[in-house]
Amino acid sequence: MLELFFNATLMTLGLALSSLLLGLVLATLLALGELSRFRLLRYLTVSWVTIIRGLPEILVVFFIYFGATHLLFLLTDEFIEISPFSAGTVALSLIYSSYASQTLRGAFMAVPRGQSEAAKALGLSSGRCFYRVILPQAWRHALPGLGNQWLVLLKDTALVALIGVTDLLRQAQLFSSQTYEPFTWYATAGVIYLVITLISQHCLDKMKQKTSQHIRTVNV
Amino acid sequence: MGIVVESLSKAFGSTQVLKDISFSIPRGETTVLLGASGAGKSTLLRMLNLLETPDQGTMKIADMSFNFSNGHDNKHLNKQACALRRKVGMVFQQYNLWPHMTVLDNLIEAPVVQGMPKKQAISKAKELLERVGLSEKAEAWPSSLSGGQQQRVAIARALMLSPDVLLFDEPTAALDPAITNQVVEVIKELSQSGITQVVVTHEVEFARKIASKVIYLEDGHIVEDGSSDHFAHPQTEAFRSYLEH
Numbered sequence: 001m002l003e004l005f006f007n008a009t010l011m012t013l014g015l016a017l018s019s020l021l022l023g024l025v026l027a028t029l030l031a032l033g034e035l036s037r038f039r040l041l042r043y044l045t046v047s048w049v050t051i052i053r054g055l056p057e058i059l060v061v062f063f064i065y066f067g068a069t070h071l072l073f074l075l076t077d078e079f080i081e082i083s084p085f086s087a088g089t090v091a092l093s094l095i096y097s098s099y100a101s102q103t104l105r106g107a108f109m110a111v112p113r114g115q116s117e118a119a120k121a122l123g124l125s126s127g128r129c130f131y132r133v134i135l136p137q138a139w140r141h142a143l144p145g146l147g148n149q150w151l152v153l154l155k156d157t158a159l160v161a162l163i164g165v166t167d168l169l170r171q172a173q174l175f176s177s178q179t180y181e182p183f184t185w186y187a188t189a190g191v192i193y194l195v196i197t198l199i200s201q202h203c204l205d206k207m208k209q210k211t212s213q214h215i216r217t218v219n220v
Numbered sequence: 221m222g223i224v225v226e227s228l229s230k231a232f233g234s235t236q237v238l239k240d241i242s243f244s245i246p247r248g249e250t251t252v253l254l255g256a257s258g259a260g261k262s263t264l265l266r267m268l269n270l271l272e273t274p275d276q277g278t279m280k281i282a283d284m285s286f287n288f289s290n291g292h293d294n295k296h297l298n299k300q301a302c303a304l305r306r307k308v309g310m311v312f313q314q315y316n317l318w319p320h321m322t323v324l325d326n327l328i329e330a331p332v333v334q335g336m337p338k339k340q341a342i343s344k345a346k347e348l349l350e351r352v353g354l355s356e357k358a359e360a361w362p363s364s365l366s367g368g369q370q371q372r373v374a375i376a377r378a379l380m381l382s383p384d385v386l387l388f389d390e391p392t393a394a395l396d397p398a399i400t401n402q403v404v405e406v407i408k409e410l411s412q413s414g415i416t417q418v419v420v421t422h423e424v425e426f427a428r429k430i431a432s433k434v435i436y437l438e439d440g441h442i443v444e445d446g447s448s449d450h451f452a453h454p455q456t457e458a459f460r461s462y463l464e465h
Binding site for chain 2 (some may be wrong): 016115117128136137140200211215
């Protein structure tokens, strides 16, 4: 039983972390899309983000899981099964990225224009400028918001139980129906979520310290 | 050859900011662009390293020529601008040091990307920091420095690429008068080394101390253009009254 619970915890963590990684990449692209010079791209990204943010999370999960299977069937005339894990990862990263993109957009705008102008004046390419000058500074502004959304994402993984992934909550549900001890198992699951949250917060604090090391340094 | 500009103009929307500007600056001169706010002097300065693109005119600077008269090709211009900026350094009013990098990293970032070996860049950076009197600050964060020190770091950063021309956009506007002298010293020292400097300012006292040549602008026109003698003997009524206020 312990082993199954451990596996379920790993499943929850795996889902959350892979959605986080994919979500961060997508969020950066969406934020850049919204700040783009090209009006069409701006409209498209804004509409996309609005749609995802306007739908209940569970609907997005269902859309991706059942919709993608159906779409592949229409396209290829074959029934290709998508694993619930990958469908869940994609759905969760879409949800995460649509919220995180707003945080990132704000963070990009919080970096003063003079910063990229100085890079330009020194002949740095715009890619290098983004990577070395803008991103590290925006990251500091974005970290608190992104950390918050990570905690939400962590608990949204429970939604994926509904498309058949055996995550922490699903495992607790299975055990409690076997043993008729719902309180024990749901409480255990709750404690594990809480521990992961506490560890995340600790890591986030460390990251915040690291990204703020250049602020208000004391002269010795 | 220094800088030669002919019939440069620029409009933002329907506002004509610069109208038919022509001047030339011999190599090694320290030229001050003076004028009230809104006269177009900052825009003019930013054109010299193509942070702004002129609508019309021609420009010769740092052995490169540009002709903006016949609808320029943006992609080509961007490439040229990148090359130009390596020969034309710029110092900003707000210093614009990168706060998340140490002073040393601020200095070596651009030259290392552009192919200078890191070791060489570091030794050059240390040399320049010594020249601006900040050799002990190499490992400091910009936020721990005073305004005057940050501005001197910014000057050192611009000098890392050994530019032919150095542009200053209101370099002392954010500094208190006592600190301004630190920047004056650095600019004077640089003018000994033969680099061409163009300084935008509205502080007449500061301008008098550094200028070997002065250009006075009003409403996007050049009103007066001459040697630093013009501070003592202004040729136009407009410049005379500007100096007196």
